[in-house]
Amino acid sequence: MDKIIVFETFYNPIEANIVKARLMDAGIQCFLSDENTITINPLYTQALGGVKLHLFERDADLARNILGETTAALEVHEEDGQGETCPNCGSPHVGYVQATKKRFNIVTTVVSLLLLVYPFHARKVHHCFDCLYEY
Template identity: 55%
Template sequence: MKDEGHIIIFQTFYDPVLAHIVRGRLEDNGIPCFISDENTLAANPFYNQAIGGIKLNIFEHDLEKCRAILAEDTDLANEL
């Protein structure tokens, strides 16, 4: 298996729906990514501030491409 590099947190969200919209947008453009901490917050929403929200994780080498993809979508960029 090829080493893809380091995984970083691209963005954090307090709204799980918005996190999934952004994840879908990136995946539609060929960017592998995943969401973490969503289940923890679903089980206990009071931990939201303590753990820093829901995290969208990407490979570090995709960072600039992710920024460019989201910058193109002005409606989505206004939500972030």
């Protein structure tokens, strides 16, 4: 019996579907979990650990080779100055998302408490998904 493993995790369901389609085109059977939940409510991304890509353990090396070719092409593109990298660790896994630390300022918090509503404005920052650094 073949063992199914979590090959990779993604914080963006669109990116997960692109990688899944690339592997399926190459003949590797795979599927995503937690995709629908995170698509419906993106705030659950951190709690669920992202969208998980599952595949058979026997196909893991082939999948790495296929995605390695794609990653090499992306790295050439990023060397041209097109990609964003984390200043803390140098990782290219950076997104412009809602802040996880200090996301509400004092005015938003006070107004939200007075009106008894969820804060209506949150800061957006560049967030590294590898080292969790925000800038």
